[in-house]
Amino acid sequence: MGIQPNEADTPQGALAIAEASGYSDTALRGLLSTASRYQQAGRHEDARVILRSDAFADAQGATLDQFRLLAMNSIVALDDRTWAASFTRDLPVEQFSSYPADRQQSAVDLQAQTFTIAGRYLPAAQSLIASAPLRPDAGSLADNDRIWQLLKRASTSRLDREARTAIGYEQQGWLELALSLREPGITLEAQGKSIRQWQSNWADHPAAQPLPSELQLITNLSGERPGYIALALPLTGPLAEAGQAIRDGFFAAYYEDDQSDADTQTRVRVFDTHAADFPAIYDQIDGTRPDLVVGPLDKSALNTLTNRTSLPTPVLALNYLEGGQDHPAQLFQYGLSAEDEARQIADRLIADDRPQAVALIPWGDWGDRVESALVKRMNENGGKILDIVRYDREEDLRKTVADLFDINSSRQRAINIEHTIALNVEFEPRRRQDIDAVVLVASPTIGRQFNPLFAFYFGGDLPVYAPSTIYTGTPDASRDGDLERVRFTDIPWMLNPDSARRQRTSAALPNATQRYGRLFAMGMDAYALSSKLQLLSQVEGSDIEGLTGTLSMTPEGIVRRQQQWAIFQQGVPTRLETPTDPSEDTPIDPQDTLQPTDR
Known part of the structure; x- marks a missing residue:
């Protein structure tokens, strides 16, 4: 049965016509022309039907290049993760160079976005690095920020493998920079040192000046830390064991932290939140003039803070408010959320x-x-x-x-x-x-x-x-x-039982690390967060490699965790x-x- 006139302008009809001709190169070019026309009309779903078909399985040369460009255009427009994941398996990082000079810049941008949608962050970054000579914004702060955020999201094993075979000064420098900050739980001071050392070793690298915004902030904050932290936890009552495990983890990280280069030594004072209503405890704590309050743990205690219009002292709560609840500024929320x-x-x-x-x-x-x-x-x-x-x-x-x-x-x-x-x-x-x-x-x-x-x-x-x-x-x-x-x-803490850090702390505090391992790790990450709240809140896309996962922050001050x-x-x-x-x-x-x- 032939194609009826009213069916000719459907993707199925176009595919049937191409199939009838044996998917000749002329027929494939016709399909691409139809898909392009659909895209220009905003009909990306129809274009997807054509571009995701088997018609282009054997496409080569200019036909394959045009197919890839159109496919990336619709993947980005539709934000289609499933299509992106399958499409990028055969997408070369150097694909952008196959197009005329006046189209390469737009091709690079589509290519990087497609890799990103697919979750393939290293090839996305490599596309931008390799195309730097073609792009007028290459080496700018915005461009360096984009590349850095992509490299941060790439897996350590892939970064390490690529670093061993990388060709080119720019790519080698970027990979070394990304790998230098990968150790979970690395202190802010150690990160600052590592960045400054990299900057000295790679002084002519495009990322050395200007440094990505997140790295600039790390170097600025690495000499700063809260001088006095009030740790507010339930140490008696029904939540005592959980509070004590978090306290032990917090102090384990505190004593591991090399503060020799800090301008001031951080002081920590512990308050038992089971002793009274939390608003009264907060006011008592605030009277001691801390730089940060870590706690409370109990959700009901946290809810009492929503009644306040402001918080004189920033609070890193160890639980979450119910979704959508209003809360004062300077309230950050972190926990082991189901x-x-x-x-x-x-x-x-x-x-x-x-x-x-x-x-x-x-x-x-x-x-x-x-x-x-x-x-x-x-x-x-x-x-x-x-x-x-x-x-x-x-x-x-x-x-x-x-x-x-x-x-x-x-x-x-x-x-x-x-x-x-x-x-x-x-x-x-x-x-x-x-x-x-x-x-x-x-x-x-x-x-x-x-x-x-x-x-x-x-x-x-x-x-x-x-x-x-x-x-x-x-x-x-x-x-x-x-x-x-x-x-x-x-969490990484539970999936790496033989790590040197876990072995050291387990030997010193076996009950806390074994019976309450996840809460102990949460306490260690609470300490790590205490010096990085400004980093996470000020630099969009920034995160830290913690023991409870990769930690990032929403604009509302909610810490999100990406586990393993x-x-x-x-x-x-x-x-x-x-x-x-x-x-x-x-x-x-x-x-x-x-x-x-x-x-």
């Missing part, structure tokens, strides 16, 4: 091209928060949570999984068929077939029961994603064998690298599992 982990699971699902998932989440307020954040982020990313089954640990977990996979509906269909034909039929139940992955929000004990049930109910091929609740923090191959192939997100990923292999957590980088989208060899690093 919502952060839910958002990271959603991001990972999309990065792994698993846009349709089902979820098991326990009943309760905490589960409500996880569900809300997971669903919202999946919708924002263009994915979907197909179904959520809430459960109680006392329930029949077999039935819970059967409901999740819709096994009972499969059985009922077979029964209906038998009734219809009045015969017994051979039947094997099937799970629903639209599921790409399972999100498992559970403790280790419950997770060990759920994971084998997925295979029992025909879901053994589905990848399972979980938050940090799935891992005890101590490798236990004999028990965690039932969590085989479960992917989970956790691991997968259980032979019952032992094995680190996973950045999913959107094809060269690193595989687990580390099991023999290298959680190798010691001097953190």
Whole structure:
């Protein structure tokens, strides 16, 4: 059946015409012309239908170059992460040089944006570095800021690998600068020293003058730090153990910090917030004239600060207000948020091209928060949570999984068929077939029961994603064998048990680091944040490598954490690298599992 006139201006009709001609080079050029016309009319969804088809699988030469340029244009216009991830697997960093001189600058910008949308930050930065001679803004503060923020988001392993083979003065200098600031928990003073040393060694490098804004601020702030910190935590009462673990972590980081080059030695005074209402405690603390208050931990105590129009002393709270609550200036919020982990699971699902998932989440307020954040982020990313089954640990977990996979509906269909034909039929139940992955929000004990049930109910091929609740923090191959192939997100402190830094602190404070490891790490990062709040709040895109994740800040003063990923292999957590980088989208060899690093 031929193409009707009213179908000719549809992407499907254009593809059918090209297919009928055997995808000749003339037909492919016609398709590209149609896609370009769609883009000029703002019809990027229609252009995507053409550009994502198989028609260009064997395109070469000028046709391939034009295809890539148009594809990047629509990827950027649509902010299509999934398309960007697949498209950039074969996109050379030097692609921009294939175009006429008057189009190379716009091609570079599209190329860098496309790599960025795909999460491939190092190739995005390399595109800008390599194209510097073509761009009038190259070497400007804005350009250096852009390159620096991309390099910061690239994985350390990829940076290190590229640094060993880098060709060119500019690229070598940028990579060395990025790697010099990569140590988690590195002090502000050490960062300042490293930047100044790099500047001296690379005096003629485009990034040396002007330094990226974030690095300028680090060098300016490295000689400054709070002279007096008030640490306000519950040291008695029901939250005493949590408060004490955070306190111990805070002081562990404090005593590790080399303050020999600081203008003043930081003094820390501890206040027990369980002793009275927090407004009274804050006023008492403020009367001692500190430079910063770290605390409170309790959410109800934090809520009392929302009634104030201003805070004379800045506060780094160790919890979060409910979303959307108004709060005074100089209130910063940091904690181990379940919502952060839910958002990271959603991001990972999309990065792994698993846009349709089902979820098991326990009943309760905490589960409500996880569900809300997971669903919202999946919708924002263009994915979907197909179904959520809430459960109680006392329930029949077999039935819970059967409901999740819709096994009972499969059985009922077979029964209906038998009734219809009045015969017994051979039947094997099937799970629903639209599921790409399972999100498992559970403790280790419950997770060990759920994971084998997925295979029992025909879901053994589905990848399972979980938050940090799935891992005890101590490798236990004999028990965690039932969590085989479960992917989970956790803080760097828990995924690097053999690191020199963790070994030192564990030897000195074994109870705090083992029983309350995540809270201990939170205390260490609270100390790191105490000297970097101005950096994070003033430089957009800035972050620090912490022990609870990569820490950044929203314009509202909320600290966000980007955790690491691991997968259980032979019952032992094995680190996973950045999913959107094809060269690193595989687990580390099991023999290298959680190798010691001097953190």
